[in-house]
Amino acid sequence: MLPSRRLPVLAGGMARTGRLDVGALPGPLRDLRIFAGLVRERGLRHTGRVCALAVRGRWMAASDRRREAAFGISSDGAVELRELTIDSENRALGFPYVPSPGLLVDTLLGSLDEDLSRFCFVDFGSGKGRVLLVAAHHPFREVVGVEFSPELHEIASSNIRSYTSTARRCRNVRSVCADATSFPIPERPRVLYFNNPFAERVFARVLANIRAAHERAPHQSYVLYQQLAGDLEADHTDNIASLQRADFLRERQVRFPSRRARFLLGSYELRIFESVG
Numbered sequence: 001m002l003p004s005r006r007l008p009v010l011a012g013g014m015a016r017t018g019r020l021d022v023g024a025l026p027g028p029l030r031d032l033r034i035f036a037g038l039v040r041e042r043g044l045r046h047t048g049r050v051c052a053l054a055v056r057g058r059w060m061a062a063s064d065r066r067r068e069a070a071f072g073i074s075s076d077g078a079v080e081l082r083e084l085t086i087d088s089e090n091r092a093l094g095f096p097y098v099p100s101p102g103l104l105v106d107t108l109l110g111s112l113d114e115d116l117s118r119f120c121f122v123d124f125g126s127g128k129g130r131v132l133l134v135a136a137h138h139p140f141r142e143v144v145g146v147e148f149s150p151e152l153h154e155i156a157s158s159n160i161r162s163y164t165s166t167a168r169r170c171r172n173v174r175s176v177c178a179d180a181t182s183f184p185i186p187e188r189p190r191v192l193y194f195n196n197p198f199a200e201r202v203f204a205r206v207l208a209n210i211r212a213a214h215e216r217a218p219h220q221s222y223v224l225y226q227q228l229a230g231d232l233e234a235d236h237t238d239n240i241a242s243l244q245r246a247d248f249l250r251e252r253q254v255r256f257p258s259r260r261a262r263f264l265l266g267s268y269e270l271r272i273f274e275s276v277g
């Protein structure tokens with residue numbers, strides 16, 4: 001049995017962290033073997049999509065690495081949850097750490113057309129804090145990450161401390177070590193971000209918390225969700241479908257800032273939902 005449900009799309013997963021070729025492979029022959037194996041097992045079309053993801057992923061990862069390296073930090077590198085000490089009943093339903101491309105986060109936030117200084121931002125399953133650093137470039141009142149692995153939370157906290165970029169427009173940034181289901185939804189306008197962090201059972205509990213907060217006080221909410229498109233995502237869930245069924249939310253269009261961004265993010269499913277009423 002494979003150690004992770006993400007491994008069937010090995011190349012895709014590695015591409016998301018910019019490690020498709022040289023990082024994990026000793027030489028071009030190995031690349032070729034993986035490529036040939038993929039064509040045999042999954043066909044040309046799927047292999048083409050994996051390669052497109054790999055190339056785009058590497059491009060975006062390089063730019064994320066550059067931004068962070070200037071401050072001696074890194075949120076790069078996928079981590080399987082079995083390598084971590086996690087004390088949560090939801091451990092088996094969580095998905096590995098794979099960071100979001102910064103461009104993706106900026107594209108979703110840029111689509112909101114809001115004065116973000118009224119909003120707080122929460123990343124559910126924030127890992128090493130990549131998304132928190134990118135969100136801090138926007139003028140949020142507060143940026144918070146919720147991560148259930150103490151090891152990843154420590155890395156995120158250290159990354160936040162060291163990321164002293166003058167491009168930061170929010171100074172109030174923190175990582176909280178907790179299970180996403182126990183994190184209280186902030187009682188103020190909020191942008192809630194999910195990079196496909198966990199399976200449906202856990203997501204349903206978080207969505208119930210969002211609904212309860214909305215019913216207590218209907219502050220404006222945005223829910224941003226991203227995952228790899230179609231069969232590129234081995235941990236593909238129905239979480240987007242639950243958001244579409246939620247009667248207190250309606251879907252909004254994602255606006256790409258450029259054709260280049262649309263191309264680079266072409267392997268992702270990006271969704272924005274906004275609260276109604």
Ligand SMILES: C[S@@+](CC[C@H](N)C(=O)[O-])C[C@H]1O[C@@H](n2cnc3c(N)ncnc32)[C@H](O)[C@@H]1O
Binds near residue numbers: 093123180
């Ligand atoms: C796909 S990664 C996303 C990382 C980060 N949000 C990003 O986009 O760069 C999913 C993260 O969710 C975390 N996670 C999974 N289940 C969780 C839960 N129930 N509570 C808190 N964190 C969880 C994992 O440890 C992992 O770091």
